[in-house]
Amino acid sequence: MITIDMDISCLYKSRAQLGFSLIELITALTVSITVIAAGFPTMQRFIANQQMVASMNAVASHLHLARSEAIKRGLRAVLCPSTDGKGCLKSSEWQQGFILFADDNRNKKRDAGEKLLRRFQPGEKRQHIRITSTDGRQQIRYQATGEAPGSNLTITFCDIGGTVDPKAIIISQTGRSRISTVKPNGGPLDC
Numbered sequence: 001m002i003t004i005d006m007d008i009s010c011l012y013k014s015r016a017q018l019g020f021s022l023i024e025l026i027t028a029l030t031v032s033i034t035v036i037a038a039g040f041p042t043m044q045r046f047i048a049n050q051q052m053v054a055s056m057n058a059v060a061s062h063l064h065l066a067r068s069e070a071i072k073r074g075l076r077a078v079l080c081p082s083t084d085g086k087g088c089l090k091s092s093e094w095q096q097g098f099i100l101f102a103d104d105n106r107n108k109k110r111d112a113g114e115k116l117l118r119r120f121q122p123g124e125k126r127q128h129i130r131i132t133s134t135d136g137r138q139q140i141r142y143q144a145t146g147e148a149p150g151s152n153l154t155i156t157f158c159d160i161g162g163t164v165d166p167k168a169i170i171i172s173q174t175g176r177s178r179i180s181t182v183k184p185n186g187g188p189l190d191c
Contacts, residue, residue: 045163045164049164051128055095055122059169060169062079063171065117069102070143070144071144071146075144076103076142077117078101078110078139079099079100081133082097083097085119087099087110088110089138092132093131093132095131100118101115130191131158132156133156134154134155137151137153140153149173152170152173154184155171165181165189167189168181
């Protein structure tokens, strides 16, 4: 038989080793607060940028759908701001939502019987992004050829908190859209 002599006192820690000292606790909290404070602005910028991208993607996908529906159906399609999801607003503000409809009678407004092709109402998170179109252009109309009559249109996306730089979607008269960080003339975007 083998016997092992062991000192049982090494299995139990002394009372002083069970917790943190006040100095250790303060040091750990200071380091944690410093790391969190350093990462907070970066996280805010990341979140604001993601909200901007989501808003731009929503508008861009509706622009592409409007153009393709106009070509496919051989009629005029209209994309305009809307808060109720039924009719167009007389506004250049798009952040409250927008609708896409087939303008059968070409009167530039949605009448009874005209098909609502798509409706978009943003969530709470996107309310931090202001979306405006060029003054005087309260809607985007696509003809059966895919063209967007009138002058070029700029839809500007601005972060209300100013955390990220503004961006824009510019729609040419041919109906094609592109993303830009400057105005068509090269100047800075206005928010």
